[in-house]
Amino acid sequence: MIDVNELRNGVTFELDGYLYKVIDYSHNKPGRGKATIRTKVRDLRTGTVIEKTFNSGDRVQNVRLDYRQAQFLYEDGGIYYFMDNETFEQPALDASSLGDAVQYLIEGLDVKLTFNGTEPLDIDLPTAVELKVIESEMAVKGDTATGANKSVTVQTGLKVTVPLFVEKGDTIRVDTRNGASITRVCVFDPDLIMITPAGTECPYYYQDFHRGRALQECHLIEKTPGGGRYSPELCGRCEVPLIVRANACDHMLLEGRVASGIFGIGRRVKVRAYCSRALQEVKEPEIGCGQCHLEFPVFEISPESE
Incomplete structure (x- = not known):
C-alpha cells in the first residue's frame, strides 16, 4: 500500500479492482480540516478518464x-499491434486503452510497453516524434494577427499549431x-546531390542555371526556423559536407543557421545536430550520438579451417 500523498503524474495504483494511472495531481490544503488530494486518472483497461479525490x-x-521495449507495427480495426524487441511477440492494445497516444503512433516508432503480468496495459511514448504535414492552411503573406502561426494536420490526424513557414509535405x-x-x-533527397560553389558535394545545396536562371539555395538553412539568409560564399566555411560524409546515420538531423561575426563580417553556417532515436543533441555530429552505432552488426571473419 502507498499513501496518496505519494501519488504523482505517471504513477499507477489499484483501487476497487481497477488499475488507474495518474495523469493530473494537485494537493489542496484548506484553512481548516484535512488536506485533500485531487487526481485525474485513466483506467488502464478501458481508457476512461475520471476524477478521484482522496483525503x-x-x-x-x-x-x-x-x-x-517494443516497436509499433500497424493498426487494424482500432486495434494497435506492437512487437516486443526481445521476444518478437506481438501484443495488441485497442484505441480506447491508448487514449491520445494514437495521435503519435507511426510505423516503426519505438515505445515502452507496460505490462501487468502478461497483460499489456499502456505505452510510454518518446518525448518527441517526427510527423509529416498532410494538410496546411493557406498562409497570408505579412499576416501576424494570430502571432504568425497556423494550424496543420499531420499524417496521424493530429492538428498542430506551427509557424507560417511550415508547408504541406514538411x-x-x-x-x-x-x-x-x-x-x-529538414529532410534531403540523397539522389539529388549537387556540387557547391566551394567544390564539395552537399545534399542540401541546390542550383539552377537553366535557360538564364540564376538560382542558388541551401535547403538546410531554408528549412531551419530562423536560419537566416543564404549566400554562396557560406559554402566555403560550412561543415555540413564533411559531416554527411563522415556520418550517414538515418537518425541524425541537422539544422543550419547563419551566424555573423563582429560588424557582420565573417558570416558562417552554425550547424546543430540532433538524434531522433536517442532524443538528444549530438555534440560531435561527425562521430554520432554514441548510441545508434551500437546497433550496427559486427561481422567477424574466422580463419579458414585447415
Whole structure:
C-alpha cells in the first residue's frame, strides 16, 4: 500500500479492482480540516478518464508493473499491434486503452510497453516524434494577427499549431507531452546531390542555371526556423559536407543557421545536430550520438579451417 500523498503524474495504483494511472495531481490544503488530494486518472483497461479525490492519509494499493521495449507495427480495426524487441511477440492494445497516444503512433516508432503480468496495459511514448504535414492552411503573406502561426494536420490526424513557414509535405518534430510543434525537420533527397560553389558535394545545396536562371539555395538553412539568409560564399566555411560524409546515420538531423561575426563580417553556417532515436543533441555530429552505432552488426571473419 502507498499513501496518496505519494501519488504523482505517471504513477499507477489499484483501487476497487481497477488499475488507474495518474495523469493530473494537485494537493489542496484548506484553512481548516484535512488536506485533500485531487487526481485525474485513466483506467488502464478501458481508457476512461475520471476524477478521484482522496483525503490526506488515505492509502491505495501499489502495483508492480513490467516494462518492455517494443516497436509499433500497424493498426487494424482500432486495434494497435506492437512487437516486443526481445521476444518478437506481438501484443495488441485497442484505441480506447491508448487514449491520445494514437495521435503519435507511426510505423516503426519505438515505445515502452507496460505490462501487468502478461497483460499489456499502456505505452510510454518518446518525448518527441517526427510527423509529416498532410494538410496546411493557406498562409497570408505579412499576416501576424494570430502571432504568425497556423494550424496543420499531420499524417496521424493530429492538428498542430506551427509557424507560417511550415508547408504541406514538411516534416515537423512534435512534443508528445502536449502536442506542440518543436521544430521543422529538414529532410534531403540523397539522389539529388549537387556540387557547391566551394567544390564539395552537399545534399542540401541546390542550383539552377537553366535557360538564364540564376538560382542558388541551401535547403538546410531554408528549412531551419530562423536560419537566416543564404549566400554562396557560406559554402566555403560550412561543415555540413564533411559531416554527411563522415556520418550517414538515418537518425541524425541537422539544422543550419547563419551566424555573423563582429560588424557582420565573417558570416558562417552554425550547424546543430540532433538524434531522433536517442532524443538528444549530438555534440560531435561527425562521430554520432554514441548510441545508434551500437546497433550496427559486427561481422567477424574466422580463419579458414585447415
